[in-house]
Amino acid sequence: MSVHRTDFVVIGSGIAGLTFALRVAEQAEVVVITKKERSESNTNYAQGGIAGVMSPEDTFELHMQDTLNAGAGLCHEDAVRVLVQEGPRQIRRLIELGARFDMERDAQGNPVLALGREGGHSRNRIVHYADQTGWEIERTLLEATRYHPRVTIYEHFFALDLIIQNGECVGVWVLNTHSDKAEAFLARAVLLATGGCGQVYPHTTNPPIATGDGIGMAWRAGACIANMEFMQFHPTTLYHPGARSFLISEAVRGEGAILRLPDGTPFMEKYHPMKDLAPRDVVARAIDAETKRLGIPCVYLDITHRPEEFLRQRFPVIYSRLESVGIDMAREWIPVVPAAHYMCGGVQTDLHGRTSIPRLYAAGEVACTGVHGANRLASNSLLEALVFADRAGIHALEASWSEPAMESVPSPDRIVDQQVEPSEETDVRRRLHSVMHRKVGIVRRLASLEEAARELEQIERMAQAVVCREPHRVEAWEDWNLSITGNLIVQCALRRRESRGLHTLVDHPNRDDEHFRRDTVLCRREIG
């Protein structure tokens, strides 16, 4: 069995993992483990952009206020302040590293960043690279790590479980998928940067890597997890059998697109004064309500008043993807439905990315820093990943964690609990999707959530049994992690007996600040 030793291990090569890696590599060796090719991540697909106060017409106070409004009373103000105030410096750092964001000329003819608008923002503050912002950021960060003497990236290495010794995280078990062998990576500290969990739902904007592995690993290790009831559904994904769930960026509404019913009636004015640019939870619920009310499969996004030339230049990826399924967005309305997009909750951290387990940090979508509260403001997630991964890197260096004292590494056989009942049923993902889609969607009912909890408990046991039987199959681990994630979403949802932000409970339709103006925190050690 191979045992590797390094200073820091990072699990994940998206914006959070690479930002941390670059920071700690200033003084230490860092290994980045990533389960597919290094660029494969949610980051790579981000379209709209990254929010930041980058213009004289904008202020920190306004960005804070917009973030707090979207978060529906649950954002941690200290975390939001850090996000908003440190954000612009981080965006400038990306530019220094070579990120090419779109520019325009100001009134005096000087080049300035072209800033877009998205839902919930009271100012234009979205820095972007056409509709490929994530790709450009990922390219920039990978380029910066490519020849870095202290950064080593292991592709197609799948992190299985954290190695915990005396209550501290001292490394990670990894499946080397080239050799099919488990290997141990020991380090002074570990960063979880495994991204999101959109694959817990059948319809999601997320790529296949988004299987909640970090949530599964952290939960098994005993870390506290928070606010999992707040799964953000993006309002506008393509409704088409040829490209289901392809994201149609909110930036399209930022450029003037209007949501319409099949007969052409715009409907967002009924739901919010910001109409089509209302916060995302409001728009997704409005579409859900209209499709149910009229018994229609989708609504339509209309940007046909903008010239083709402009649309092709501003949204090249969206334009060509739509063309590939026979839709010309300059002339036709785009059929859209909501789909699972972003997990606002996750592994609970403080302002330095520290989790409840010493030496274990988390950053990016896997983490719950307190920034997003009950609903994330558009384009705040890339920003959050940048700001808090960098802070975690600085803390990890300053903490001077010692080398792990482990003399012997526990056998990888102990990763899985061999006592689990074997199960014949292996179609874990299909069953999980069915429960999550039918019972844990945009609008929820207590009775359905309770049924879902019972079914998910069984599914999780079944998934664990499959891992015991096939411990070297990546998909088996992903299914286990997803079923843990599904369970945590439902457990958090059951504890929140109110409607707030992304959590709408028919049985308790109002916000209840007296009892629920707090995070939902689950700690395995406490709940057994």
Ligand code: FAD
């Ligand atoms: P990711 O970028 O997802 O990286 C996770 C990494 O972990 C990947 O490399 C993955 O392979 C690896 N990994 C996972 N599990 C394992 C494992 N077990 N072992 C080894 N490696 C593992 N946000 C914005 O702010 N603005 C936007 O415009 C925007 N647009 C979006 C558009 C789309 C289509 C999607 C899906 C998301 C969008 N988001 C946007 C959200 C944003 O992209 C993500 O929240 C953010 O990129 C997450 O970064 P991350 O580094 O935390 O995770």
Ligand code: SIN
């Ligand atoms: C989008 O481009 O609509 C996605 C933006 C985000 O998720 O913040």
